[in-house]
Amino acid sequence: MATKKINIKPANGKLGILTPGMGAVATTFISGVLAARKELALPIGSLTQMGTIRLGKRTEPRNPIIKDFVPLADLDDIVFGGWDVFSDNVYEAAIQANVLDRTLVEALRPELEQIAPMKAVFDKAYVRNLDGTHIKTGDTKMELAEQLMEDIRRFRETNNCDRLVMVWCASTEAFSEPTGAHQNLEDFEEGLRNNDPHIAPSMIYAYAALKMGVPFANGAPNLTCDIPAIVELAHQMQVPIGGKDFKTGQTLMKTIVAPGLHARALGVRGWFSSNILGNRDGAVLDAPENFKTKEVSKGHVLDGIFNPELQPDLYGDIYHKIRINYYPPHGDNKESWDNIDIFGWLGYPMQIKINFLCRDSILAAPIVLDLALLLDFAQRAGLRGIQEWLAFYFKAPQTAPGLPPQHDIFKQLSKLENTLRYLMGEDLITHLGMDYYEELEKEYAALLQADA
Ligand SMILES: NC(=O)c1ccc[n+]([C@@H]2O[C@H](COP(=O)([O-])OP(=O)(O)OC[C@H]3O[C@@H](n4cnc5c(N)ncnc54)[C@H](O)[C@@H]3O)[C@@H](O)[C@H]2O)c1
Secondary structure, eight states: OOOOOOOOOOOOSEEEEEEEOOSHHHHHHHHHHHHHHTTSSOOTTOHHHHOBOOOSOTTSOOOOBHHHHTTOOOGGGEEEEEEESSOOOHHHHHHHHTOSOHHHHHHTHHHHHHOOOEEBOOOTTTOTTOOOOOBOOOSSHHHHHHHHHHHHHHHHHHTTEEEEEEEEOSOOOOOOOOOGGGSSHHHHHHHHHTTOTTSOHHHHHHHHHHHTTOOEEEOSSSOTTOSHHHHHHHHHHTOEEEESOBOOHHHHHHHHHHHHHHHTTOEEEEEEEEEEEOSHHHHHHTSHHHHHHHHHHHHTHHHHHHOTTTOHHHHTTOEEEEEEEEOGGGTTOOEEEEEEEEEOGGGOEEEEEEEEEOOHHHHHHHHHHHHHHHHHHHHHTTOOEEOGGGGGGBSSOOOSTTOOOOOOHHHHHHHHHHHHHHHTTOOOOOOOOHHHHHHHHHHHHHHHHHHO
């Protein structure tokens, strides 16, 4: 199916990427982009920088790297900024996070030291296991939002940025559900003025970003931009948003393996997922109210892939359990175990065991980069509101109200690729491929006629 090319503004000038939270993920992301810029390492895991996209027919040799197909900001044109409840600059924070080799961090030290966090909007009620001091004060939440907007304005001017994007890389907030103040923009703004306790710091950042016309992505499982008031603001300001919770580690594996079992109509009786991690994220998740936020975000993945109501004989009775345990000796190197009880022909049981020794921030950093580049691209292409085609990057993808999220990573990739093809005026790829065989038929028919 041919599509019409959309008018996309060019990626001229500098792109500022702002991260509320400058901990393990953000510092690994920033260091990685700087390292790639200096050609010290490759941006592996970033689909935009390393992934190819097929264009046209399978017989055409057109498989460009995504960044060479879509007009994305160049890595050389990115500047970094953010907020944290600790005042450490990015060099100090990267050393503290202890994700990257010391030699690499030292090689980047002059640039990393230049990036210092701005004072955070913080509320201990949402993250009780953190005690930061680098925090804004203000009488109302609206005042705090205005201070964030002033930060954004100043950052844009000082760094001579053409465009900005914000990606939430701060700690997971305590579990909350949408309430009255979240339902529409008017009530939300009233809540900001009245210090409504249901308005979390992450929502104040999202509000400030959108008011400034800055696209926003949520890398943690908190509600943040996944509430009607913020979606309304995104439409009003014509800004794209996306969330939530970077899809890394165990959930990444789950959304790779589960679609394969489902594709072969193999049954699943149980899926026990356990993991240990020892970074600051793990310490925050050690509080039950913060763990609940994560548990809920991870919990819907299997239902979304197996759709038990459609195939109750295969998936109607899955026991799905997730455990996250804080284990400091492992630091950022998370270890996960999955025990999967499956059954096949005539109900015979089998088991799969997965032991993933992953590095949390190494998997998350390229997602921050891709989300920032693709949201900036979406903004220049005139897209606004929820960007479901970016579900590929999230554990709990945000969708239009009433629409079930797509969790199967291969379907998510196909949607992302087709969205890029569509925006760039290329044919969508259905993988039907009948036309190749219709041509063969014609060739055989011609051969038969020639033989006759
Ligand atoms: N690493 C992964 O694989 C992964 C995957 C999915 C989601 N996440 C989420 O990404 C987020 C960051 O993870 P991390 O490993 O970098 O954690 P981290 O604890 O190393 O960093 C988070 C930083 O946010 C800061 N912070 C907390 N509240 C803040 C606020 N209100 N404003 C500004 N800064 C604030 C903390 O001081 C800390 O420095 C977490 O919410 C985590 O759950 C990570």
